[in-house]
Each structure stands twice: as C-alpha cells, then as structure tokens.
Amino acid sequence: xxxxxxxxxxxxxxxxxxxxxxxxxxxxxxxxxxxxxxxxxxxxxxxxxxxxxxxxxxxxxxxxxxxxxxxxxxxxxxxxxxxxxxxxxxxxxxxxxxxxxxxxxxxxxxxxxxxxxxxxxxxxxxxxxxxxxxxxxxxxxxxxxxxxxxxxxxxxxxxxxxxxxxxxxxxxxxxxxxxxxxxxxxxxxxxxxxxxxxxxxxxxxxxxxxxxxxxxxxxxxxxxxxxxxxxxxxxxxxxxxxxxxxxxxxxxxxxxxxxxxxxxxxxxxxxxxxxxxxxxxxxxxxxxxxxxxxxxxxxxxxxxxxxxxxxxxxxxxxxxxxxxxxxxxxxxxxxxxxxxxxxxxxxxxxxxxxxxxxxxxxxxxxxxxxxxxxxxxxxxxxxxxxxxxx
Numbered sequence: 582x583x584x585x586x587x588x589x590x591x592x593x594x595x596x597x598x599x600x601x602x603x604x605x606x607x608x609x610x611x612x613x614x615x616x617x618x619x620x621x622x623x624x625x626x627x628x629x630x631x632x633x634x635x636x637x638x639x640x641x642x643x644x645x646x647x648x649x650x651x652x653x654x655x656x657x658x659x660x661x662x663x664x665x666x667x668x669x670x671x672x673x674x675x676x677x678x679x680x681x682x683x684x685x686x687x688x689x690x691x692x693x694x695x696x697x698x699x700x701x702x703x704x705x706x707x708x709x710x711x712x713x714x715x716x717x718x719x720x721x722x723x724x725x726x727x728x729x730x731x732x733x734x735x736x737x738x739x740x741x742x743x744x745x746x747x748x749x750x751x752x753x754x755x756x757x758x759x760x761x762x763x764x765x766x767x768x769x770x771x772x773x774x775x776x777x778x779x780x781x782x783x784x785x786x787x788x789x790x791x792x793x794x795x796x797x798x799x800x801x802x803x804x805x806x807x808x809x810x811x812x813x814x815x816x817x818x819x820x821x822x823x824x825x826x827x828x829x830x831x832x833x834x835x836x837x838x839x840x841x842x843x844x845x846x847x848x849x850x851x852x853x854x855x856x857x858x859x860x861x862x863x864x865x866x867x868x869x870x871x872x873x874x875x876x877x878x879x880x881x882x883x884x885x886x887x888x889x890x891x892x893x894x895x896x897x898x899x900x901x902x903x904x905x906x907x908x909x910x911x912x913x914x915x916x917x918x919x920x921x922x923x924x925x926x927x928x929x930x931x932x933x934x935x936x937x938x939x940x941x942x943x944x945x946x947x948x949x950x951x952x953x954x955x956x957x958x959x960x961x962x963x964x965x966x967x968x969x970x971x
Contacts, residue, residue, distance in 0.1 A: 582615040583950065586686040588700065590621050590693055592640040593647070594800045595867035599692045599718045599765040606768065606943050617684070621693060621700075624680045625673065650804045656889040663695060663726050670699055677703035681711075688950050691715045692765075694723075694890070698730045705734050710957030712949050714738060716765060716942060719866045720897050722747045723890040729753070736949055740764045740938055743893065756952075759945045763936030764870040769851045771874075771939070782856055787840045791817040792921045795857035795877065797868055800846070802828045805910055807835070809861060812914045815839050819857055821847060851875060859920050859927070861913065863887070864894040864906070873934050878927035879904035880916050902930040 585607060589600035600618055607616035622639055632638050646652065666673070673696070681689075681704055689704055689711065691697055701713045714736040715728060721743040722728040729737050729744075731751045738759045739745045748758045779789035787793060794816055796806050802825035810820060810832055817839045822829040824846050832843045847853060854860070854875040862868050864881040872879050883895035883906050895906045904927065905916045920927065 582613065583688065584684075584686045585614050585616045585688045585690060585946070586619045586684060587616055588619050588621055588689065588691040588693055590640055591638070592643045593865075594644075595718050595865065596692045598767060598867060599716065602765050602767045602939055603690065603692075603716070603942060606939060607946070612943055612947065617686075619680075619684070621696060625676055644801050647799060647801055647803070650886065652886045652888055659723075659727075659889060666695055666699070667726075673699040674703040674706070678707045681707040687711060688946060688953075689713050690946065692718055694719070694727045697728065697735065698726065698732060701730065701732045701735050705732075710953060712736060712953040714759075714946060714949055717744055718764060719890050719894075720744065720764070720870075721893040723893075724751075727890065738942060738945060741897065743897075759949075761938040761941045761945070763874075763934070763938045764866055765938050765942060766867075766871055766874055766936065767851075768939065769849075770871055772851065774852070774855045778856060785842050785856070787817060787819075787842060787856070791839065792859070792924065793817045793819060793857045794880075794917060795854060795860050795862075795872075796820045797850075797860060797862045797872075799823060799863070799865065799868065801825050803863070804828070805863075807831060809910050809913055810835050810837070810841075812910070813839075813917060816914075816917055817841070819844060819853060821850070821853060823847075858924060859904075859917075861910075861917075864891045864898065866891070866894055869894055869898065869904075870936060873903055873931050874936055876928060876931055878920060878924070878931050880907065880913065880920060881905075882907045882910055884908050901934065903927065903934065 587600040587604055589596045591597055604616040604618060607614045677700060691700055697715050704711055704713050713734055716738040717728050717740060720741045729748050729751055736757045737748045737753060738761060739748060740761050740763050745758055745760050782789045796809055796818055798806060800823040802822040806820055814837045819842045820832050821844045826845060829843050829845050854872060854877060857877060860872040860877045860879045862881060864883060864887060869879055879898060881895060883892060898904045899906055905920060907916055
C-alpha cells in the first residue's frame with residue numbers, strides 16, 4: 582500500500598478535520614492508500630516536554646484564547662512565532678529528518694501553515710524524490726511564510742483563485758499549483774438529511790415556521806455568543822458551544838422570547854446545520870465552507886479581533902454574495918432582519934457554490950505521486966536501507 586503521511590496539529594480544529602477527511606477518502610478505493618495521521622507537535626516534542634513545563638499542550642493555549650475571544654494582537658504574535666520558527670529551523674529540520682527516516686512515506690501532505698519550509702527541506706534532504714504537497718485549509722495564503730513557500734519542491738493545493746494567484750506570485754510553476762473548487766470538508770457534509778427538517782425541529786422544541794439562525798464558533802465556542810444571544814432574544818437560535826460547558830450553561834440561563842436550542846459538543850455538525858437557515862459566526866474557512874455546503878448564507882464580523890489569516894474570508898463572502906460582513910456583532914439584530922428578508926436571494930447565491938475538493942484532492946495527489954515515480958523510479962522511500970540523518 583502507498584504510504585502517505587498527513588501532517589496536522591490541533592490548533593483550531595480545521596487542520597485535523599481536513600486530515601481526517603482526506604484519510605477517510607484515501608483509504609477507500611480506488612486509492613486504498615495507507616494514509617497515516619502525523620501530529621507535528623508529537624514529532625517535534627515526543628517526550629511532551631512543553632506540556633510538562635507549562636501544564637498544557639501548545640495548541641491548548643491557542644484554542645483557549647479563541648474560546649475567550651482573546652484574538653486582538655494575533656498578527657504581531659504570528660510574526661513572533663514565525664521568527665522563532667526561523668531561529669529554530671536547523672533543529673526542526675533535524676528532528677523531522679529522523680521522523681522521515683523512520684516512517685519512510687512515499688508522499689507527504691501538509692495541512693498546516695508556518696512549518697512548511699522545514700517540512701519540505703527535511704523531506705527533500707532525507708528522502709529525495711518523495712513529493713511534498715501542501716493543502717491550504719484557508720481560502721488564501723497570508724504571506725510571507727504562512728502557507729506557500731518559494732521552495733521549488735513544494736506542491737500547493739489551492740481552494741480559491743486568490744490562492745492560485747499567490748502561488749504564481751512566488752514563481753511556482755504551473756505543474757506545482759493545483760486548483761480545487763473549495764476547502765476540504767468531511768464526507769458527512771456531502772450526505773443528504775435522513776429526516777424531515779420540520780419534524781426534527783419540532784422534536785427539538787423549535788418552531789418550523791420561524792427562520793432559524795445557527796450560532797457557531799468552532800469546537801470551543803466563544804464569549805461573543807452571549808452578546809449575540811442577548812441581542813437576538815426574539816430570533817429562533819441553535820447555539821453550539823462545543824467543549825465549553827460553562828458557556829452552554831450561561832446561554833441556557835438567558836431569557837428569550839423565541840425558541841432556543843443550546844448544544845454542547847456534537848459530532849453531527851452537518852445534521853445541526855441542516856436544521857438552520859443561516860449561520861452566525863466568525864469568518865473561519867472551515868465553518869464558512871461547511872455552512873455554504875449545507876446551503877446556509879452566513880453573517881460574520883471582520884475587525885481588529887479577526888485573525889489575520891481569516892480576513893480574506895470576509896472578502897470572499899462579499900465577492901460571492903453568500904452573506905453579510907459586520908464590523909461588530911452589536912448590529913447583528915439588523916443584519917439578521919436583512920438576512921431573513923432576503924433569504925431566498927442569499928440561498929440562490931449559496932447554491933451556485935459547488936465544492937468538490939474532498940474528491941478532487943485525492944486525484945491531484947495521485948497525479949503528483951505518479952509524476953514523481955516516473956521521474957524518480959528508485960526513490961529512497963522504496964529502498965530498504967534508511968538514509969543517514971544529515
């Protein structure tokens with residue numbers, strides 16, 4: 582079986598979600614590959630020193646900040662992080678070389694930003710000829726050194742024309758730039774509802790005659806949901822809080838004149854979206870793409886608290902006319918009123934988006950792998966002896 586390493590980490594959630602989605606389709610015919618999930622932080626810190634010193638995994642700090650809405654200043658922190666990555670480049674490459682020597686992949690697929698230069702260089706120096714592919718899980722790059730590097734061996738998979746333009750601007754040749762029709766989504770987002778929407782809404786205490794807003798801020802929720810719920814007391818809402826039990830309890834205690842459903846952690850986000858008519862949340866590439874795939878127009882904000890890599894997403898929403906972009910959720914009640922009045926128009930725009938990336942990426946990877954095998958018929962990944970670390 583073809584050995585494929587899918588590189589992810591748990592910061593945010595979209596990287597792991599995309600990796601799991603790709604793993605699922607790559608393991609099925611016609612590919613039937615040995616698609617293996619590789620958590621980058623476990624490779625770089627196998628003894629878990631960071632957690633022992635700080636009490637938390639690196640991604641936990643990031644995820645907790647998202648849940649509390651502490652995102653102001655992240656643009657500056659990103660620059661600091663990238664500087665630290667450059668300073669530690671030699672050490673990162675050395676650790677990754679040891680991993681490639683042990684795992685012997687025939688194809689490496691990165692679904693993470695910031696570390697692609699170290700990943701690509703270490704793979705090329707350890708297993709020459711093994712292709713390296715970066716699948717963007719953002720709608721566009723946030724240069725420099727975020728997703729797309731100028732390394733001549735990096736293939737990039739781009740879900741929007743903007744990302745394709747960015748890859749071309751870094752002089753990547755056409756054969757290393759691969760366009761898809763959107764972001765990689767889990768297979769469940771392509772499955773039709775197995776129940777009648779109105780019946781299911783009644784079972785959950787919702788009124789099928791009312792437009793329903795879905796408030797969703799990722800797997801850890803957000804304190805912003807409290808203000809949204811207070812301003813939309815007369816709007817029927819489904820509020821998904823993820824792992825944030827304290828937030829869920831506070832939302833349940835808020836008074837409301839319209840039916841309201843507060844949901845904790847759920848593995849059936851597609852089913853929950855199928856109960857709603859529009860989404861309210863942050864402009865994350867995953868949640869926006871998932872909502873559009875389920876036929877939901879979106880209401881998001883774009884302001885100083887928006888993470889820098891997500892700011893283009895607001896532009897994409899407006900360019901494709903699939904939702905509204907606010908400066909603050911303080912005006913969300915007016916945005917919802919407008920959305921409800923023009924719901925049919927927004928739904929028609931949403932239906933124009935046809936995202937088949939989950940099924941396009943495996944074919945792209947297959948072509949990349951075949952091209953590599955044609956050019957390198959005797960790659961180190963196919964030889965028995967491991968290379969010495971360099």
